[in-house]
Amino acid sequence: MSLTSGEEHPSVLARWGSAAFELTANLFYAFGFFWNVLLETFHFRSRSKVGTQVLVMQILFTGVNALFIITLIAVSLGTVIIFYGNQIPTAVSTNLVYTILITVITRELGPLLTAFIVMARSGVAIATELSSMVVTHEIEAYLAIGINPISYLVVPRFLGVTLSMIALNLYFNLSGLAASYLVAQFIHPIPASEYFSQLMAQLTPNAVSLSVVKSLIFGIVISLVSSLNGFRAQQSTTEIPVIVIRAVGQGFGLLIVVNILLTLAFAG
Amino acid sequence: MRFRIRFAQQVVGFFLLLALAILVGVIILMGLNQRWFDRGYHFTSRFETADGLTPGMPIHLRGFEIGKVSSVDLNSNNRVNVVIQIYSDYYDKIKPNSVLELDKGTFGIGGGLNLLPGRNLLPPMENGSFIPSTDTILGKNLLAQGLVDQPTSNDQLGAILAQVQTTLGNINQLLGDVNAAVEGTSSNQLTTLLAGINLTVRDLNRLLAESSQGLVPNLTAITGDLAKLSSQLRDPKGLIPKLLDPQGSIATMLNDHNQLYNQVTTILSQISQTMTQVQGVASYVNQSTPQITGVLEDTRTALHNADNVMTGLANNPLLKGGIPEQKPQHFQAPGLRDEKF
Amino acid sequence: MSVSSACAELREVTFHTGQCLLFENLSLSLAKDRCTVLMGPAGCGKSTILKIAAGLILPQSGSVIFDQKSWEARNEEQTIAVRAKTGFVFQNAALWANKTVRQNIELPLQFHNPQFSQAQIEERVEEAARLVGLRNVWDDRPSHLSLGEQKLVSFARAIVNDPETLFLDDPTAGLDNQLKERLLAFIEEFRRQGKTVILVTQDPSVTARVADDLAIMRDGQILVVGPIHEVVQSQDPRVVEILTSVLSQAATFSQDILGLLAEGQP
Structure with a gap:
């Protein structure tokens, strides 16, 4: 049975109109979802008696297991910066390299690269897992015993990804800056006290808070985009790859946009 | 069962606590290094133009950072009022007849203000006093009269x-x-x-x-x-x-x-x-x-x-x-x- | 049928997925303390009706009353309290793939009874498994089990909280005769305790064994609902057609229904 009667092909305007309507509806749905997640997060400790274990496993998977790849990227980034930074004549500026280190590692690429890795690992995993749970009616099974899927499934992922994102960004910074110090010892030895005091002088509260805020919001974006898309599945397992691809596309796009907005917001 | 799974809670707890420790450590080191807890002493100065002047830029005395620029404002006579903060450790260096000089640095990077202290043994200037800049006649006169201790070279x-x-x-x-x-x-x-x-x-x-x-x-x-x-x-x-x-x-x-x-x-x-x-x-x-x-x-x-x-x-x-x-x-x-x- | 004697009541319910309309303005009352069986051709919306009655799916319009209150009117605490007294067995078992069999059965208990010790939980879990005849597969993942075993785990999960109402979506599919017999015996015992069962099946032998009431569905409509003896006597040609087609589909298991039909004759 079809809901639509046998009408003519809709005009371009009508198609745009319905697309705009759908986009608005989706946005409202996304904000409603976010609001629900926030409410449930607020009640997480009191309501979700069995969600803590899910949270622990989520942090283990998103945070601890991603530590190696994050460290690897941070070390290579720190190495590259200190290598090129040492080619800047000291007469130009003795501490320009520290400014570059802080700008690239702490303010910009640290949070963004960490977010890309987390999106590629955990965002994909969450979207896949949740959409396959919808398809196999596991979500309904949670509903049937009274467990709210948002508080039991989304909130631990939301908290886990966000906490892991913040922690991973800190580890990224630590390993990137420490690696650049170690590499500097081979190129142009600097005493540790000199290196770290110069670094600390360049490391402003603005840079640190920008970095932490970025990782916090990136974590929120990744967990929400992937779980929201995961729940969009309906009936068929063939929907899952489509959903995952859409989640990754939306996730990466949003991360880049949010990164620019936050950088601008903190520049003023 | 793998170690990480079996001790998931411990591993995750350590992972988060270490990250928190890094953050707290960085904030403490940053605070100590940037003297957040040092209210310091404030002085005012005046420049012809704000070109090269930004709040937060360092003030050097013979290469040592002794303070920073707190604010830069345009006054009613279209001159630039500058408020500087001198760290407590260096307060006794701010002798009367001191002069501030703009050091733009090479390529405009890493510049700052140079404090040229007065050449005398008097007690330091009072908190809130006016330190002339090399832009002002007073500052130029002090330099010309040799009352200012100038470093020999960059x-x-x-x-x-x-x-x-x-x-x-x-x-x-x-x-x-x-x-x-x-x-x-x-x-x-x-x-x-x-x-x-x-x-x-x-x-x-x-x-x-x-x-x-x-x-x-x-x-x-x-x-x-x-x-x-x-x-x-x-x-x-x-x-x-x-x-x-x-x-x-x-x-x-x-x-x-x-x-x-x-x-x-x-x-x-x-x-x-x-x-x-x-x-x-x-x-x-x-x-x-x-x-x-x-x-x-x-x-x-x-x-x-x-x-x-x-x-x-x-x-x-x-x-x-x-x-x-x-x-x-x-x-x-x-x-x-x-x-x- | 009055509200007080109804376990669940669907009022003017309309439900569609995307462009496909499943049913429109459908009303149905499912009696309390009885075993109601929904029968009909495949794809006629039986499972959806069951999920709507259990409050797992919200219809686009209309209201669903369960235990004298609309699902939508309940807040989260009230919903959880109702869920603690209901069990649901899904057609595909819908076990949580990332949990072991034991964790699957434990979770409803842990969730609704945080005060239980681990020993109490284990005792209840093992009792539920024994009742449905589940063999010792505690630490296996659901994907390692056959569909029949998955159904048993799903059944054990549904009854572990000692519910007042059971929603069963084709519970005997994929089970051998021995296990099916055990499940039917359990359902009969459950019903004898004065509890409610709402069951969807295509299997006439199940209907013959446990049904108090029978509802016949076709093309998104309830053709007839009432005590099984009345329904099998219906003169509605569509009802007769469905009952006959069910009989022809399940010729080997038709003895019970035939007996039932014979019993129904005056």
């Missing part, structure tokens, strides 16, 4: 100039030897000739004495020696013809298995190195520090003279005679924008 240049000084010292010693040798073997007529050169030497000394730089005593001696030699060598009736005389004593001197000539070759290479260094310095020298430009002009003169000596001596054994005429070249510190990138 720190970046200091290191390179120290090398120049060492090289110049070596040159001086060698030239002294040459002069001694020449004088010791010359006739009385030569001594008379040399007396006429004293005037030139005095002129040079006077010129150099004006810039009371640490480099200068050495440079004065060198320039003296060089000028003396150079004049002698250039004089058509002077040293060279005498030296060229097969009867002359120079033949004896040159008959030493080229020892002097080798020494001279060494000087040549040292001079060439020095010139390279000086030119390197010149390309980074800011035009706002003319005293450095002056020193370099002097150095260049000295080196030019030394070069003449070299040419003369190099030509001498080949009996080609004398020093070729050269158009004098003036040293110019090139503007930064003239650099080709």
Whole structure:
């Protein structure tokens, strides 16, 4: 049975109109979802008696297991910066390299690269897992015993990804800056006290808070985009790859946009 | 079961706590390093323009960061009011008659304000006092009256100039030897000739004495020696013809298995190195520090003279005679924008 | 049928997925303390009706009353309290793939009874498994089990909280006769305790064994609902057609229904 009667092909305007309507509806749905997640997060400790274990496993998977790849990227980034930074004549500026280190590692690429890795690992995993749970009616099974899927499934992922994102960004910074110090010892030895005091002088509260805020919001974006898309599945397992691809596309796009907005917001 | 799964709670707890520790550690280190807990002492100043002035920029005293700029505002007379904060540790350095000077730094990066403290033993200025800048008449007067303790040179240049000084010292010693040798073997007529050169030497000394730089005593001696030699060598009736005389004593001197000539070759290479260094310095020298430009002009003169000596001596054994005429070249510190990138 | 005697009541319910309308303005009352069986051709919306009655799916319009109150009118605490007294067995078992069999059965207990010790939980879990005849597969993942075993685990999960109402979506599919017999015996015992069962099946032998009431569905409509003896006597040609087609589909298991039909004759 079809809901639509046998009408003519809709005009371009009508198609745009319905697309705009759908986009608005989706946005409202996304904000409603976010609001629900926030409410449930607020009640997480009191309501979700069995969600803590899910949270622990989520942090283990998103945070601890991603530590190696994050460290690897941070070390290579720190190495590259200190290598090129040492080619800047000291007469130009003795501490320009520290400014570059802080700008690239702490303010910009640290949070963004960490977010890309987390999106590629955990965002994909969450979207896949949740959409396959919808398809196999596991979500309904949670509903049937009274467990709210948002508080039991989304909130631990939301908290886990966000906490892991913040922690991973800190580890990224630590390993990137420490690696650049170690590499500097081979190129142009600097005493540790000199290196770290110069670094600390360049490391402003603005840079640190920008970095932490970025990782916090990136974590929120990744967990929400992937779980929201995961729940969009309906009936068929063939929907899952489509959903995952859409989640990754939306996730990466949003991360880049949010990164620019936050950088601008903190520049003023 | 794998270790991580079995001890998931412990592993995750450690992972999060360590991250928190890193964050707290960084904040504490940052606070200590940036003196968040030091309220410090505040002073005001006035500049003609806010170009190169930004809140938060450091204030240096002989290379040490002693404070930072708190605020920069345009006042009702269209002058720029600046409030600075001096860290407590350095408060006692802020003597009366202190002056603030804008240090734009090279390429405008890493600049700041230089505090030039008053040259006196009075107690430090009171919190909230006015420190004139070099833009103000008061500041200029204090500088002109010599009431302000000014560092001798920019720190970046200091290191390179120290090398120049060492090289110049070596040159001086060698030239002294040459002069001694020449004088010791010359006739009385030569001594008379040399007396006429004293005037030139005095002129040079006077010129150099004006810039009371640490480099200068050495440079004065060198320039003296060089000028003396150079004049002698250039004089058509002077040293060279005498030296060229097969009867002359120079033949004896040159008959030493080229020892002097080798020494001279060494000087040549040292001079060439020095010139390279000086030119390197010149390309980074800011035009706002003319005293450095002056020193370099002097150095260049000295080196030019030394070069003449070299040419003369190099030509001498080949009996080609004398020093070729050269158009004098003036040293110019090139503007930064003239650099080709 | 009055509200007080209804376990669940669907009022003017309309439900569609995307462009496909499943049913429109459908009303149905499911009696309390009885076993109601929904029968009908495949794809007629039986499972969806069951999920709507259990409040797992919200219809686009209309209201669903369960235990004298609309699902939508309940707040979260009230919903959880109702869920603690209901069990649901899904057609595909819908076990949580990332949990072991034991964790699957434990979770409803842990969730609704945080005060239980681990020993109490284990005791209840093992009792539920014994009742449905589940063999010792505690630490296996659901994907390692056959569909029949998955159904048993799903059944054990539904009854572990000792519910008042059971929603069963084709509970006997994929089970061998011995296990099916055990499940039917359990359902009969459950019903004897005065509890409610709402069951969707295509299997006439199940209907014959446990049904008190029978609802016949077709093309998104309830053709007839009422005590099984009345329904099998219906003169509605569509009902007769469905009952006959069910009989022909399940010729080998038709004895019970035939007996039932014979019993229904005056």
